[in-house]
Amino acid sequence: MILVAIPLFPLAASGLSAVLPGRRAAAATTFVGALASLLASGGVALRVARGAPVVAVPGWLACDGLSALVLALIALVGTASALFSWGYIDERVGGGHGGRERLYYVNFNLFLFSLLAVPLLLELALVWIAVELTTLLSVFLVSFDNTREALEAAWKYVVLTLMGAAIALLGFLLLYWGLRGTGGGAYTWAGLAAAAPRVSPALLGTAFLLVLVGFGAKTGLVPLHTWLPDAHSQAPAPVCALLSGVETTAVLYTILRLVPVVAASASFRIGAWLVAFGLLSVGVAAFLLIQTTDCKRLFAYSTVEHMGIILAAVGLGGPLVAYGAAYQITSHALTKAFCFFASGAALLSTGTREIDAIRGLIRTSPPAGAALLLGGLAIAGAPPSAVFLSEFSILRAGIAGGQFLAVGLLALFIVVAFVAIMFHVNRMVFGLPGPAAPRAGLPAACVIALVAVAVPVVLLGLYTPSVLHALLQRAAAAVER
Amino acid sequence: MVSSLNDLAGGVFLLTAFGLIVPWQAAQSLRLFVVQSMCLAASALLLASGLGAPDLIAVGALTLATKSLLIPWLLRRTVSREIYTRRELSPVVNVPSSLLVALALVVLSYFVAGPLVAAVPRTFARVNLPIGLAGLLLGAYPLLVRREAIPQVIGILAMENGAFYAGVAIAPDLPLIAELAAAFDVLVIALVLGLLTRTIHERVGTTDVASLATLREIRVSGAILRKESGAREGAAR
């Protein structure tokens, strides 16, 4: 029954933060709720890693390797974001009687609730609704600043992702049609995988492409990625961490779930489609990274790039690449959350997101500067970061599999992205600060959150705990084709 | 008889989908959307008897209640009346070209749906799947070329209508909880988008969402604009 409780913690916290009196109550409740779901999902992940699948309601709620991994990542990033919000939101909109703060926490908890529901649900129609809710419940977080830009970003975000969700809906309905055509069975991931070989390949292929394009919009895959840098740069930093770190991952998870289903049909070349879509995203993002002028947009484009890498890796096929992809999911979620915390810290100490306006951050605000440098290095994939390890394992396994062209292009784009990110981060962290640059400290909660996330970001590059290794292997088995 | 009436509903559904790409006043688009939703509900109710799926009766009733009553009411409540009488004077694409694009989209949807329908012979899907797909694609068109907020909202809702129109024929026995959740979901969409439109109207002073285009990677103008917003944020602190 613990699975039922996991999303209910934030839901309860949402209600409580709306009604509890006291200025800090909302922030504290949110943190406690997120922490509770983190502990619960950590426990679930441990049990799954040991080889015991966790089933709450057969056919509706259960957890296997891949979903446990995504679940734990969402809970972890959610907890860190709740902690970071404690300092960040207070700094930005604090004072007064805290009405806007309260509103923020209510929305934040609802968003976390919808995110946690995505990997837990098995029934595909409900998964679709959970994904739709992640959009609807996060709109007002994106537009939280209520500036012209924030509202523009929120509008683009909601319109494009809802459009994608409608396209994906038809894909899901087609899958259901295929399932019924074979004589029925449960409309769950497992039931679908079992029935897939008997479904017509044309149907599977069309349905998969509809889901790929539709949910690809929400994941930030290239033809429909335009909303992503806007939304991920305008939202408050802790929300960006959730949006960029785990929301994209949670939606990508639903696409990945379909991979083994569709791979069962012989005539539809799913691998080629995934590699093409993935490489397109990586390539476009790598070159957009060069010309960006906004520090949060920089990390947002890097999200597009990483989603592309994961998709291409899954498309390459083979157990080793799949393991790399699972590792990439983990490392990207944590590192990207850290990057957005760092950019939030930079925003708090400089008051701007403009790359050209930030200089010598390491002098004016050492914690923010150090965090931004570490984040930049880690997300660009400098050794020995976790991202480096996962990207390297994908490339190595791809070459071992003999797919030189795809791997070569992937490596080229990754290098371009690395250069672009490091160029911008270098300019912001080092260099001479302007004469009027303010000197400001960081709230304690922000520093704690930064350190808490920095530990796994650095550590996972050096050493993979055996529990995580086991979990990743089970996750990889779920996306392998 | 059931099949004939379902065909009729399909034809009207397709016509309204076409109507939605023409730049009418927002109120007119909303009326077309209501007619389209009624076609969807009619198709659901007809198929309930045609396919012997009692769930579809609930689906039809829910569609009728939410999409043709509650959503128009919600949208009219949240957004001020004046916006609904506004007409786009300079459409991004002129009407004949829009119609030709729409034509191409319908050809595409019949082309895509053809092999799927051929694979699984089922009479209702022959009508509903291609028309639903066309409704989906035609609903996406206003999102790309219309400037005003309300027509874009209606575009999204019309896309969902298209998907569900195909759905009533190809997935008539979805679990009822999913159908209930979907109806609720559509309501939340209308509410959230209506509130967002209202906020934009209040804060920015326009519902011409196409004019909201400051966020992009153009260095010169973008840098200036973003400096302004940076300064505003600095002031807010």
Add this chain to the structure above:
Amino acid sequence: MTSRVLTNLLQVATVLLLSPLVRGILDRLEERVQSKRGPSVWQPYRDLWKLFHKDEVVSEHSSWIFRVAPYVIFVTPIFVALLIPVLTAYPLAFAFMGDMLGGGFVLALGGFFATLAAVDTGNPYGPMGASRTRMVGFLAEPVFMIVFFTVSFVAGSTIPYIVQQRWVRPLPTFFEPAHVLLMMAFIMLILAEAGRIPVDNPSGHFELAMIDESKGLEYSGRAAALVKWGGAMKFFVLLVIFLNVLVTPWGLATTQAPAQVLLAVPLVLLKILAFLLLLVVIESSLAKLRLFRITEFLGAAFVTATVAMITRVF
């Protein structure tokens, strides 16, 4: 044999005699909707009577075309009436002389002569109206073609009697999306071809804004009566094609019994009356389009017809 000839004659007589009545009813209905009393439904007959008894004035700059055109305009709808099912559901003697395309061409011949005659006189409004009519005409042409081809694709023939039997009669095919859409497209065509409101304002008196009416401005006396009568018959024939072939093929005579054929006359008139009500609603709720937006209107008709074709072909 004689009964066949009689039926044919009756068919022509119906078109000839009832067409002014339809015009009169439409005018009266439209005025009533606008809360006016409106002219009597017999007014077109009185107009024709009056015009036939007036002297004719012909410009001395005009050529033979100007004098011949009224007769062509008058005769062509009668020819078409022989090809289409006006009263009977079974083909009559001339039914296989021409198909729907042929009928379309014969009607277009009348329009062609009207245009030439308008240019012929040197009246400045004539050529203007003629060129506008041509513009509407060439925009409507492709729609006509697609409607006819869709219909013939479905029915396997372009003979109106066969179309009506094969496609429109059976109930399941009646409700097909293709059929519904074709009906829509054809209504739009009738509005454009007959110069009704979103395209042209038939009751307007301002020459600069006229499309259809300005072509006949130079005619007087008997020629004017023929042009008017011909216009009314063309409208009647279009309505008959629409109602008897494409929409409501019911109420037509199925045997050669004279009583049944005679009974079909009021039934057809009833159907036309019902359609006129719809037409009045459409015309009263729309405003006349600016000239350059007519492309949009006919573009919509084109798309509707093409979609109808697509839904059938795939």
